Amino acid sequence: MSVEPETVRIPVVRAPEPRLHPVRRFGRWIATLALVAVVAAALAVAVVPAIAGATPLTVLSGSMEPALPVGSTVVVRPRPADQIAVGDVITFIDRDETTGDTRVVTHRVIGVEPGPAFRTMGDANNAPDPGVVETADVRGVQWYVVPWVGSIKDRMISITGLFFAIGLGLLVLAAHLLLPRSPEPDKQQDETRTRHSDGRRTA
Numbered sequence: 001m002s003v004e005p006e007t008v009r010i011p012v013v014r015a016p017e018p019r020l021h022p023v024r025r026f027g028r029w030i031a032t033l034a035l036v037a038v039v040a041a042a043l044a045v046a047v048v049p050a051i052a053g054a055t056p057l058t059v060l061s062g063s064m065e066p067a068l069p070v071g072s073t074v075v076v077r078p079r080p081a082d083q084i085a086v087g088d089v090i091t092f093i094d095r096d097e098t099t100g101d102t103r104v105v106t107h108r109v110i111g112v113e114p115g116p117a118f119r120t121m122g123d124a125n126n127a128p129d130p131g132v133v134e135t136a137d138v139r140g141v142q143w144y145v146v147p148w149v150g151s152i153k154d155r156m157i158s159i160t161g162l163f164f165a166i167g168l169g170l171l172v173l174a175a176h177l178l179l180p181r182s183p184e185p186d187k188q189q190d191e192t193r194t195r196h197s198d199g200r201r202t203a
């Protein structure tokens with residue numbers, strides 16, 4: 001009579017996955033938030049305006065505060081002149097009648113004259129802008145505003161911003177190399193053993 005040998009099943013014990021060091025976990029959390037913020041800002045000031053035919057502009061002065069803080073990005077898009085009304089914020093080319101110099105200005109419409117032509121004024125200014133804005137000089141009407149992005153962008157493309165980015169990158173690299181990947185493992189995990197059916201112990 002033949003007897004088949006008994007099959008012994010040995011349980012497989014997997015070592016627990018190493019836990020990340022708390023500082024590394026915090027760094028990943030911050031990096032994730034930063035990535036989400038960068039993607040959202042890129043969509044708001046680049047992708048969406050490009051798709052909609054709008055124009056993003058950085059606010060350089062406080063003439064429209066608090067509606068348009070310095071350093072924010074205002075996105076304007078075209079609108080027919082006959083649909084622009086009092087209260088709208090428009091971006092236009094301001095022409096100096098004396099020197100002929102031009103600059104881009106974003107102010108609020110406070111009056112509409114036949115033509116149409118527009119009288120404007122900054123929310124933080126004490127007096128209306130001199131002259132009127134002709135239809136040909138209007139570049140668009142405010143669509144939405146993204147705070148801080150314009151200031152951050154201008155700083156990042158400067159020499160100071162470049163050095164700041166390099167320093168931040170070196171700091172992150174140093175933290176990655178110097179910090180331990182996981183805290184000290186528990187002694188109980190180091191002494192984990194499995195027992196075979198024959199009573200022998202194995203590591």
